[in-house]
Amino acid sequence: MEKLCYTPREMMTIMAAREIGDGDIVFCGTGISMLAAVAAKKINAPNSVIFFETGAVDARIAELPLAVSDPRIMYGAAAHGNLLDAFAFMQNRFTGDRIIAILGAAQIDPFGNLNTTCIGPYDRPVIRFSGSGGGCDVASFVPRCIAFMQHEKRKFVERIDYLTSPGGLDGGRSREKAGLRPGGIGVVITNKAVMRIDPETRRLYLDRYYPGIAPREIQDSTGFAVDVSRSCEASPPTATELRILREVCDPQGLILRNRPSD
């Protein structure tokens, strides 16, 4: 079997696509999260349905959008709802329980809580990010959430500067005690590995490391202790996956080539 070349970005996209089941309703943003959703639909989950917080359901994504308000997410949709409709769709348990969501963040902690708001004091931050958007809502409502992260120590931290989007809060049953529905971040897909939330401890552990990356390297890139004892090597993208991703999903390389950070 010939050895395939692929980028970490391609690996991340395929790892996320594999999380999506056929018939799942997929919530995503733009960039790599949308590319993963499109890849799932073209590769392993043809009946999956993509929707956006702006209210478009199952649009015909002929060109990759640059924002969730891009007119490219409006064309050919089943319906054009509004923001309220989109979030109610997730909060409602009949539809919400069928959703899998993909989010990104600036910081994540061991319990899968996300920060997309700021670094430093809230009232006078050193760095201000965009803020929650729909992130807090999605992480509150959706049973299965995937986070995309760059694997760096300053991003995987023991304590995030601002808890924008709730994961397991302080671990244990603290999420349920706060009144949140079960769910939040269950999987973190990085440029080096796939981490998952342990159902008991509610902490992230290393599930899969990418070919060529040692579990030790994962620990070194993570700002908190990670259980690596259960990990094994991830299956790399197949030739078919890569072909569809490159030729069908992003033929212009809008996400795969041009936009290394989001």
Added chain:
Amino acid sequence: MEKLCYTPREMMTIMAAREIGDGDIVFCGTGISMLAAVAAKKINAPNSVIFFETGAVDARIAELPLAVSDPRIMYGAAAHGNLLDAFAFMQNRFTGDRIIAILGAAQIDPFGNLNTTCIGPYDRPVIRFSGSGGGCDVASFVPRCIAFMQHEKRKFVERIDYLTSPGGLDGGRSREKAGLRPGGIGVVITNKAVMRIDPETRRLYLDRYYPGIAPREIQDSTGFAVDVSRSCEASPPTATELRILREVCDPQGLILRNRPSD
């Protein structure tokens, strides 16, 4: 000046139409309440806007509707909202404060509370009526409400069997104390008279009796004591009012002739 002939029904319609100011937003049901709204628009309030609890705003009413879901209230509307939109329009103080509403009822008490639910015990009524519909909501939200009533002792009662739509509740400041916005029924238009709520006592008093009807007759047809000391005779419909009402508003006599009770 020649003496005009008119029916009590025509008198009621015109008395209600005169309550409507130009630019008012008019909430009405079907039957005589809609006819009054249409008459106001054609006679004295050309800028008034009619809307219905079903969500149609400013429809082109070319034929009189038999229900607020009649397709005749959909044609030529500014927008087709839903039930939630229609009630929010009344609860919202920017729009709600511009609304005048016309309601009907089976019973009314001295404080202008309405019963459209039942006669007898609630759990096993002697007579069951249609229920609130939007009546309770309208009476709760709208600052100026008109009630159409047949003037009979069994309908004007000291204590109504079921308080469906709140007026002044127990009088005094009890409406405000309950948490309701100011408003509710302020005017009652019957086949004999126009009664109004006194701003101090919050009780109905006789404002105008129709030509040919003595104040004593009003008291005799009312199941509670009515202050008639401030009353005077109502101005009958003018020739112009009658002509427009008969020829323009209800040329087929759908309401003026065929439907004596609603």
Added chain:
Amino acid sequence: MTQRQPQHHKVVPLTDAVRRYVRDGTHLAIGGFTLNRNPMAAIREIVRQRVRNLHLYAHSNGTGLDELIGGGCVARLEIAYGGNGVATPTCIRFRKAVEAGRIVVEDYSNYMMSLRFLAGAMGVPFLPTLSGLGSDIAARWGFSKAMRRDDPRLPDDKLIVMDNPFGAWGEASRVLLVPAVNPDVTLLHVQTADAMGTCRIDGLPFGDIEQAKASRHVIVTCETLTTTEALRAHPERNQLAFPHVSAVCHVPWGGYPTAVYRRYDYDAEYLKAYAEAAGDEERFAAYQERYIFGVDSHEAFLEAVGRPRLEALKADPETGYAVNMKRG
């Protein structure tokens, strides 16, 4: 979209859809309003299948409501209005059933019922309003505290009056909270749907969309079954996306004798005859025999009504109703 997989294909015969989803004890909601766009074919099928003990949630579903009650299908009813405007100020089988104590009824206002469906659709336990404070709707319950405690499908309280936790914010000292409704099934009749279940309603949507989104299952009957492609050329005009829908049934005239905007008007003559029959047990039984039990399908029902009579109701293309139709 064009090579959509079978998983999203939901077209089934109406009899099958009703048999599968509407059972003894089902908590049911129906779309439409008084004499407009009631899912009448689906309702007649429920009556024909002699479903019993339905728990019905209604705002103002006059015609459909009365047929279901008349069919003996309803045990419990949460309702805002049982009537048809001036056409039939109070639904007659509804009135008789309440007066005879044959159904347990609990009253709300139209806005309260709308909010309860919206709460269900949103996935929140309740929504607030300033309506009904001080009224008997707030004070008197149709379902007792004991009955509520014993039934996990009912909230423990009919509604709750609460001081405004934000002080005087919003010019409200107090609010009334109404609990969410989540029906097992909602029946909708719409002008247009596709095989996946996306729906387009022309004219007023009433409470249909919130009712549908609040429900575990939605059965849609439609005048026109069209292609997914055609519906998606204008997504702005589709109010309900397919993930909410369980079954789609192609049932032309499925709203008859209520009106379907831009398609056909209500049949005033039928409604009047219905109201007259409803007042008398024998005549009502004859009515049911003629139009429900004596016909084995919606198509047979339409034959019993007669095609020329249906043709006369066809909507004028400009106004959306049958202009100058006899209604007196």
Added chain:
Amino acid sequence: MTQRQPQHHKVVPLTDAVRRYVRDGTHLAIGGFTLNRNPMAAIREIVRQRVRNLHLYAHSNGTGLDELIGGGCVARLEIAYGGNGVATPTCIRFRKAVEAGRIVVEDYSNYMMSLRFLAGAMGVPFLPTLSGLGSDIAARWGFSKAMRRDDPRLPDDKLIVMDNPFGAWGEASRVLLVPAVNPDVTLLHVQTADAMGTCRIDGLPFGDIEQAKASRHVIVTCETLTTTEALRAHPERNQLAFPHVSAVCHVPWGGYPTAVYRRYDYDAEYLKAYAEAAGDEERFAAYQERYIFGVDSHEAFLEAVGRPRLEALKADPETGYAVNMKRG
């Protein structure tokens, strides 16, 4: 309708509408979302009129939000998201203003802001959600308790967490209540409006309708000013009826450089140049001089951009956007 009285005629020049309704200290909301249908002409006019101390309510109004902050118009901001997706992950003038402490900001989620507008539109003091429980959005306030107490335009609490008064009904033990927002003015840019103010939006309406209904005044700018008759042939497609609207301004390309579905696409080149200029004080001043202060009207702005550039953005009739437009 055709002989509608002057009372309902609301067409005014944009400069007049802004001068009349948008003042120092106004509580303002703007329609659109990130790089779509922001009311950009109205926003540039506000910047040009050097309005100060605005209290801005935003869900995710990226491009418009950043221009208003960049123009020094905003003192306080309640917001869910300040960015443009992958086009500009964080709005740069927004980021700089927050980091420099030039504006006071309070964070919400998109759903919370949407619910707050909905509460304002409904006329209720608050709405409940299960979002944000346990988060810092609930725990950390941008506006202090003292600041809230001193300002009758602010609710006393940012939000309130409450036990579910209906027990476990709705599968919720607890809810988060968000207070209503009622802006003084909402600015919307829509595809079509009539002189009375009825609006038709093609494509996603975002939060526009709730924002408008929550507001005391609404200024609408539109691509096309059409007749009342034309709009009313299809009332289903009109999302906002005229009673909510105070002023209508006919402003073709009024959403540029954001996209207006079925009309034109966003101008990726302009947005990129904006983002680059926004990072540097001198370059940003030059940008503002060129496109805002140095032009005295929207028409002059369009000339500064150049007609051929606008033409290239025109939407393809099928997809509603500019197919294969250069966006890298």
